[in-house]
Amino acid sequence: MRYTELHRNIQIRIITDFFTDLTQKSIIPFMAIYLSLQIGAGWAGLLLTINIIGSMLVGLWAGYWSDRIGRKKLMVIAQILQVFALFWLAAANSPWLNSVPLTCWMFFLSSLSSGITVPIANAMIVDVSSESERHYVYGLQYWTTNAAITIGALMGGLLFESFRFILFSIVWIESLVTLVILIFYIHETMDRRHTILSHRTTSIAPKNIFYTYIDVLKDTRFMVFLTATVLAISLEFQLDKYIAVRLKNEFSAQLLHWNITGLQMFSLIMAINTVLVVLIAIPFTKWMGRFPSRKVMTVGMCLYTAGFAFLGFSNWTLLLIICTVILTLGELMYNPVRQVLLAGMIPDANRAAYMAVDGMSYNVAALLGSLGLTLGAFLPSYGMATLYALLGIASLFFFRRALTLQSPITKAHHDPVACADAS
Structure with a gap:
């Protein structure tokens, strides 16, 4: 198995995920320290907990709808939210504006965007990979994730404290490039032949979401x-x-x-x-x-x-x-x-x-x-x-x-x- 033999969506996702993980890991581990200093350890812990819970809930919502309307649409929407959040996150830590409340809100929005993307991206890999390919794909993904975490931690350690605006600007540019790639190069992977007939209705969506996860x-x-x-x-x-x-x-x-x-x-x-x-x-x-x-x-x-x-x-x-x-x-x-x-x-x-x-x-x-x-x-x-x-x-x-x-x-x-x- 070779990288060039994989489906194009997987090739692109592995590259974009590497840079996304790299930039995200240069921010997230250091946000707890930043928030503790700015709003106190108690409020920082509460905000991080809310971020985790919000990310989990929106992930469940995204998982349900991705199986009904497709992967790409929701991934593009989530990435647009990410670009918006990271732009204002950079602006809130720029030489022209220093806003802790705006930083907190945009960090929360960024967490929600990630919560939407993760289950959909994982499902997309399954959509276009065979059993024989998955050992290689997941091994490669595991390697890129760990490499990105290592480089991201070093980058965050060097830039977060004194050059936060530059760091957030780099992360925003990466998210913007990822959005362009998603729009023009990623193809829809959900096979609509496998969708259940009950997916066709949206009038009772809350009920369907509930029963979907009950079935799980x-x-x-x-x-x-x-x-x-x-x-x-x-x-x-x-x-x-x-x-x-x-x-x-x-x-x-x-x-x-x-x-x-x-x-x-x-x-x-x-x-x-x-x-x-x-x-x-x-x-x-x-x-x-x-x-x-x-x-x-x-x-x-x-x-x-x-x-x-x-x-x-x-x-x-x-x-x-x-x-x-x-x-x-x-x-x-x-x-x-x-x-x-x-x-x-x-x-x-x-x-x-x-x-x-x-x-x-x-x-x-x-x-x-x-x-x-x-x-x-x-x-x-x-x-x-x-x-x-x-x-x-x-x-x-x-x-x-x-x-x-x-x-x-x-x-x-x-x-x-x-x-x-x-x-």
């Missing part, structure tokens, strides 16, 4: 898979919360005659994880595509879980480094396969709706990550390590359980179990 919640196979996803991702959110705090409080060592603090060790762990992903994600994922999905998922989750379990209590430098490598390899194995299996089990007529619900798993996992930090104040480190092991084992159990269940609305040729066995 009734899909036992998908909900079991979603539970596994939440548990797996919740481990990832422990890294910059409990594990970072534990290392700061407990860790002290020497490496090559240098004294290393806990925060420096945490930075080293993050650097190893990022560098490994950037260097080996694409060839490693391509190589993993040769093996059965079920086995790759199992081995990957075992490595991923073991890595986090040891990070939860160990203060031995070499072991921490080895475990970081292990959990990164596990993540590179299970994450693309998870997306491939998800794409194979969702029904054609409600792809974006399912993707919107799947997107909520990250928000739930983030809440569990915060809860882990709270539990860490009461449990010893080996207790947290045991909890991480149980979370990983439970996640693997639910993943494998989902692959054995049959969904009445999932078509046989999209059955990920069949694909895994055929591999």
Whole structure:
């Protein structure tokens, strides 16, 4: 599989998503600091929470309507909102205007725009990719996302505090270019042959939205898979919360005659994880595509879980480094396969709706990550390590359980179990 062999929509989305992630990640991680300084930590936390909830709700709305009126229309509307929001976000932090309220409102509008785009973009990839292509596509997407996050964080660190107007202006220009590309180069991908007849009416849209997501919640196979996803991702959110705090409080060592603090060790762990992903994600994922999905998922989750379990209590430098490598390899194995299996089990007529619900798993996992930090104040480190092991084992159990269940609305040729066995 080669990049040039992919559908043009996927080629364009991977490039535009890279630059969108790069620019967004140069802003979002630093907005919490900015808001805390400008309006206080309490109000900043409330605003960020409202942004997350608003993004989740508008994502559900967008997922429903995308399956009815098409992907491109809503993506263009969302991108227009993004361009508008980022223009005024830059203006509100310019030499001619310094408005904290306008910054807050435009940041909220930008979050809503992203909430609309994400489930639709994910559904679009499924629309135009085959089973054989998805291992490569999701592996490539995983690599570009991590590379963009790394570069974006560096760019934000250099520009956000002292050159915020320049940074926001760069982000606005990127969003404007993305809008032009969406309008003129992206094609509609929704196959209207798969739409349900009930989609034709809009007079009872609220009722239809309600019943659409009730049907999603009734899909036992998908909900079991979603539970596994939440548990797996919740481990990832422990890294910059409990594990970072534990290392700061407990860790002290020497490496090559240098004294290393806990925060420096945490930075080293993050650097190893990022560098490994950037260097080996694409060839490693391509190589993993040769093996059965079920086995790759199992081995990957075992490595991923073991890595986090040891990070939860160990203060031995070499072991921490080895475990970081292990959990990164596990993540590179299970994450693309998870997306491939998800794409194979969702029904054609409600792809974006399912993707919107799947997107909520990250928000739930983030809440569990915060809860882990709270539990860490009461449990010893080996207790947290045991909890991480149980979370990983439970996640693997639910993943494998989902692959054995049959969904009445999932078509046989999209059955990920069949694909895994055929591999």
